[in-house]
Amino acid sequence: MAIGNIKAGKLLYHLTRLSNLDSILEHGLVSRKLVKDNDIRFSDVADQEIITKRTELGLDEYIPFHFHPYSSFDVAVKATYVDEEFIYVCISRENAKLNNFKILPRHPLNNEETYQLYEYEEGFETIDWDTMHTLGTEDRYTKSVKMAECLTDLIIPPNVFQSIYVKNEETQKIVEKKLKAKGITINPPYVNIGRWL
Structure with a gap:
């Protein structure tokens, strides 16, 4: 996905x-x-300071999604854990809209003011898409906008995933095998290779 296509x-x-x-799964x-x-056995990728702040704000009750795979959080995590393999679990924006996901137009931990959760459609229109699409050096505000979040407090079962992005064909086969072992054999979810992993 090109950076210019984020809104669409x-x-x-x-x-x-x-x-x-x-x-x-x-x-x-x-x-x-x-x-x-x-x-539940789970290895977190966020640092402890971020986890603590999100808990204090009550955001630990939500699953966060980004609007693109290029946020400074994603880049930092992949740089910090260079020996580990990552995947992206993706859902459709239409599904998020139909299930009343909330939107934070700016990352809540980079803002000095209190954050506001918006209903999906209002939040989507509140995002500063011009800033979201900028390239190059990022100031605090730009980073905050590029890490806008779509959140839900629902449990998302694997058969609702639209796709899982992996880094190469070897991992693609591993993920497809795991899905099949769980009886998930109908697409979606698709298992795709993402060049940003």
Whole structure:
């Protein structure tokens, strides 16, 4: 996906370790709070400071998605854990809209003011798409906009995933095998190779 197509994109992106896929296929994609409360095996990619702040704001009750796979969070995580393999679990924006996902037009931890959760359609129109599409050096505001989030407190079962992006054909085969073992044999979800992984 080219950076210029973000607003017109069809997917939402959730970055996670490949090692979390078994747990996700077993329990669905769930919020950090549900992971903790139910002692679900899961390896987090966010640093402890971010986890603490999100918990204080009550955002641990939501699963966060980004509007593209190029956010500074995603880049930082992949740079920090260079020896680990990551995947993107994606759902369709239409599905998010139909299921009343919320939107944060700017990343809540980069803002000095309090954050506001919007209903999907209002939040989508509130996003500063011109800034979202900018390239090059990013100031604090730009980074914050590029990390706008779409959130849900629902459990998302694997058969609702639109796609899972992986880094190469070898991982594609591993993921397809895991899906098949869980009886998920009808597309979607599609298992695609993403050049940004």
